[in-house]
Amino acid sequence: MKFGHFDDRNREYVIETPHTPLPWINYLGTDDFHSLISNTCGGYSFYKDAKLRRITRYRYNNVPRDVSGRFYYINDKGTIWNIGYLPTKTDLDSYECRHGLSYTSFHSSKNGLDAKLTCFVPLKDNCEVNLVSLTNTSAKSKTFTFYAAVEFCLYNAVDDANNYQRNLNLAEVEIDDHTVYHKTEYRERRNHYAFFYGSVAHDGFDTDRNVFLGLENGWDAPEAVTKGISFNSVVHDYYPMACHRYDITLKPGETKNLIFVLGYVENNPDEKWEAKNVINKTKAQAMQKRYSTLAGVTAALKDLKDYWDALLDKFVVKTGDEKFDRMANIWNQYQCMVTYMMSRSASYYETGTGRGMGFRDSCQDLLGFVHLIPDKAKERIIDIASIQFEDGSTYHQYQPLDKKGNADIGSGFNDDPLWLVGATMAYIRETGDTSILDIPTPFNNVKGSEKPLYDHLMISLMHTINNKGPHGLPLIGRADWNDCLNLNCFSTKDGESFQTVENNDTHVAESVFIAGMFVLYGSDFVELANYIGKKEDAKLIEKEVKAIEEATVKSGFDYDGGYFIRAYDAYSHEVGSSKCEEGKIFIEPQGFCTLAGIGKDKGLGKKAIDASFKYLLDDWGCELLYPPYSTYHVELGEISSYPQGVKENGAVFNHNNPWLTMACCVEKEPERAFQLYRLNAPAYIEDKSDIHKTEPYVYSQMIAGRFSKSYGQAKNSWLTGSATWSFVALSEGIMGIRPQLTGLEIDPCLPKEMTDVTMERTFRGCHFHIHVSNKPGNKATIIVNGKEQASKIVTLVKGIKDYDVSVTMA
Ligand code: BGC
Numbered sequence: 001m002k003f004g005h006f007d008d009r010n011r012e013y014v015i016e017t018p019h020t021p022l023p024w025i026n027y028l029g030t031d032d033f034h035s036l037i038s039n040t041c042g043g044y045s046f047y048k049d050a051k052l053r054r055i056t057r058y059r060y061n062n063v064p065r066d067v068s069g070r071f072y073y074i075n076d077k078g079t080i081w082n083i084g085y086l087p088t089k090t091d092l093d094s095y096e097c098r099h100g101l102s103y104t105s106f107h108s109s110k111n112g113l114d115a116k117l118t119c120f121v122p123l124k125d126n127c128e129v130n131l132v133s134l135t136n137t138s139a140k141s142k143t144f145t146f147y148a149a150v151e152f153c154l155y156n157a158v159d160d161a162n163n164y165q166r167n168l169n170l171a172e173v174e175i176d177d178h179t180v181y182h183k184t185e186y187r188e189r190r191n192h193y194a195f196f197y198g199s200v201a202h203d204g205f206d207t208d209r210n211v212f213l214g215l216e217n218g219w220d221a222p223e224a225v226t227k228g229i230s231f232n233s234v235v236h237d238y239y240p241m242a243c244h245r246y247d248i249t250l251k252p253g254e255t256k257n258l259i260f261v262l263g264y265v266e267n268n269p270d271e272k273w274e275a276k277n278v279i280n281k282t283k284a285q286a287m288q289k290r291y292s293t294l295a296g297v298t299a300a301l302k303d304l305k306d307y308w309d310a311l312l313d314k315f316v317v318k319t320g321d322e323k324f325d326r327m328a329n330i331w332n333q334y335q336c337m338v339t340y341m342m343s344r345s346a347s348y349y350e351t352g353t354g355r356g357m358g359f360r361d362s363c364q365d366l367l368g369f370v371h372l373i374p375d376k377a378k379e380r381i382i383d384i385a386s387i388q389f390e391d392g393s394t395y396h397q398y399q400p401l402d403k404k405g406n407a408d409i410g411s412g413f414n415d416d417p418l419w420l421v422g423a424t425m426a427y428i429r430e431t432g433d434t435s436i437l438d439i440p441t442p443f444n445n446v447k448g449s450e451k452p453l454y455d456h457l458m459i460s461l462m463h464t465i466n467n468k469g470p471h472g473l474p475l476i477g478r479a480d481w482n483d484c485l486n487l488n489c490f491s492t493k494d495g496e497s498f499q500t501v502e503n504n505d506t507h508v509a510e511s512v513f514i515a516g517m518f519v520l521y522g523s524d525f526v527e528l529a530n531y532i533g534k535k536e537d538a539k540l541i542e543k544e545v546k547a548i549e550e551a552t553v554k555s556g557f558d559y560d561g562g563y564f565i566r567a568y569d570a571y572s573h574e575v576g577s578s579k580c581e582e583g584k585i586f587i588e589p590q591g592f593c594t595l596a597g598i599g600k601d602k603g604l605g606k607k608a609i610d611a612s613f614k615y616l617l618d619d620w621g622c623e624l625l626y627p628p629y630s631t632y633h634v635e636l637g638e639i640s641s642y643p644q645g646v647k648e649n650g651a652v653f654n655h656n657n658p659w660l661t662m663a664c665c666v667e668k669e670p671e672r673a674f675q676l677y678r679l680n681a682p683a684y685i686e687d688k689s690d691i692h693k694t695e696p697y698v699y700s701q702m703i704a705g706r707f708s709k710s711y712g713q714a715k716n717s718w719l720t721g722s723a724t725w726s727f728v729a730l731s732e733g734i735m736g737i738r739p740q741l742t743g744l745e746i747d748p749c750l751p752k753e754m755t756d757v758t759m760e761r762t763f764r765g766c767h768f769h770i771h772v773s774n775k776p777g778n779k780a781t782i783i784v785n786g787k788e789q790a791s792k793i794v795t796l797v798k799g800i801k802d803y804d805v806s807v808t809m810a
């Protein structure tokens with residue numbers, strides 16, 4: 001069952017009912033100011049950091065769901081309704097929500113009043129703009145009251161939800177007839193404030209939530225709104241909010257536009273005040289002015305659309321498969337950009353109060369957006385590398401506001417350093433810019449400790465080399481990619497976090513997955529080091545790659561089961577092998593070790609793929625492991641804490657299915673690659689939205705597996721490495737467009753139904769127009785600008801900007 005449809009021409013998903021199985025959300029903002037917005041207008045806004053600069057409040061685990069947001073109420077002679085349906089839940093005569101690229105619009109109507117709302121964060125300002133258009137479609141004149149309301153958060157979202165004894169005494173606002181300024185704590189150490197502005201002078205206002213809602217009411221029935229009045233309340237403690245009221249009369253056919261701006265302003269400490277206790281509003285008023293007219297808003301919205309057009313023009317495919325093209329050209333790339341901005345911080349599954357930017361997460365996210373915004377990728381790489389320690393280990397996360405390593409979670413995840421190599425390689429392959437390697441980059445952000453980024457890569461690899469276990473395989477440390485395989489944790493205390501509990505690393509537990517990573521990224525590094533003339537380093541790492549590859553072939557493959565083993569635990573027992581009672585096979589090493597080409601000459605990759613399809617495949621993809629653990633294993637940790645078939649204990653993890661898809665491409669199995677790709681790509685499973693439940697336009701972290709009571713149900717939508725890796729599998733695997741140091745490699749792995757494919761790709765400032773003919777009996781050739789060439793890598797020629805490539809596949 002579906003709850004909407006794709007509108008590809010406008011690059012929108014159109015939701016036709018507010019009754020989606022879960023709030024289906026979108027993200028607004030492309031730089032520092034961000035908002036989450038659901039299809040019922042819920043969500044919240046923050047500046048840079050969802051934990052430390054929260055502008056509006058959101059209540060988690062709330063009932064009814066999703067009733068914190070920007071809410072527009074209409075009181076039409078006692079019938080009270082919202083443009084986005086919630087919180088009043090009044091049935092609407094019509095409803096539509098369109099999630100587009102960094103904007104969301106609503107169109108609803110009730111009793112002859114038609115309401116449109118468009119929400120976006122402009123490219124150049126720290127604010128969310130909401131344009132409201134109200135039209136009287138009835139034959140009679142209409143008089144009604146209109147309310148625009150938001151609830152402020154006291155900036156630090158954790159403190160806001162904890163420290164009531166202080167916070168309920170602090171609220172401060174300033175008000176004029178267009179704007180409520182939220183200035184709590186501005187009198188002392190904060191140099192920033194927020195505001196909620198309306199383009200039309202209001203007829204009344206409220207800023208005290210207690211007064212606005214009334215004693216026993218929720219947001220579904222605020223007393224001010226039900227009475228059709230305002231209390232003109234001026235908050236001085238408890239809960240600051242902003243509400244503007246308008247008394248409106250519309251003739252038949254008449255339209256009224258109102259514009260609202262939720263803004264954020266920072267002032268220099270010596271320019272904070274306009275007069276005693278009166279905040280300096282210069283910047284705020286300048287911002288308000290820019291969006292005070294329809295022309296200003298329309299122009300800003302157009303800039304935003306142009307921005308996305310320009311970005312998405314860099315990679316466009318036409319395959320004849322509408323669903324594939326929609327994922328490739330719109331939604332998958334869009335999700336990659338959103339995950340780049342948010343990492344795993346703020347979604348409807350991540351409160352934004354916990355995690356900042358993850359080291360491994362951000363490194364992987366980069367693979368999905370580097371072709372779109374390479375400059376930002378460069379900056380991100382340096383930020384990430386700056387939280388590394390001198391021995392190559394690294395903090396696991398940092399807060400985006402100060403970019404400092406997060407001590408709460410600490411370090412010890414032994415896969416982390418290697419992702420930095422993968423991310424940097426992707427940047428250099430995309431841009432050709434090896435100068436990034438020379439950038440002085442600190443350790444643990446300590447001034448004076450800077451070394452060239454190149455050294456960071458080298459010590460990342462050395463970290464694995466210096467931390468090997470009894471089988472010559474990399475030690476796992478606290479965990480590798482699979483945060484829930486905690487082989488050194490041995491947690492028995494209730495409530496203890498598996499992620500931060502003391503790490504009892506006895507230097508025995510080893511990871512075959514990290515071995516795969518080392519072989520893949522180590523080999524990449526060898527290529528890079530040779531390319532820039534660091535022959536000695538290349539030799540050293542090549543030798544180590546060989547050693548770990550041999551160790552994996554010897555001790556990392558289950559020759560009885562016919563697939564890669566997952567790990568050795570702290571007792572040196574195999575994890576993920578046919579010897580185990582449960583958790584006999586894991587997906588991660590099958591994909592990654594095959595990608596790395598480990599044991600290719602012995603056909604290990606082919607076997608690993610066969611085994612994965614045999615044991616792990618369900619209707620939604622390949623599950624993470626099989627069979628899931630039915631009891632808690634203290635020696636394995638969090639993975640065995642989940643019920644069977646969910647999360648890391650046997651769900652389809654959309655993040656690592658693409659590794660297998662790519663492995664299929666490496667092993668030249670196009671049909672299997674496409675089969676797997678399709679099983680969880682959102683556009684292909686849209687008509688199962690009632691089972692899948694999360695948004696049908698983006699990937700979720702996981703889809704519950706066969707052993708779960710909720711088989712097929714997805715969770716943790718939006719912020720997941722699934723976005724990036726699915727895009728890499730799609731673009732580099734199936735489409736076969738792979739940036740290399742020396743040029744653009746074109747080596748498609750197309751299923752037989754894709755007979756004619758065209759692709760447009762911007763690469764290092766040049767435009768590639770690629771046509772692939774994939775018909776049985778073809779002779780494999782590649783013709784570049786009229787000339788046949790033997791290599792699959794197209795090198796750039798000075799002075800030539802356009803490359804017309806024709807590929808005929810055998
Ligand atoms: C989740 C993992 C996540 C980890 C780190 C675990 O509870 O299952 O998916 O990576 O927490 O936050």
Ligand code: NOJ
Pocket residue numbers: 344358360361480481482483484648
């Ligand atoms: C989600 C985390 O963000 C990521 O870092 C981890 O690799 C996966 N879960 C698997 O546990």
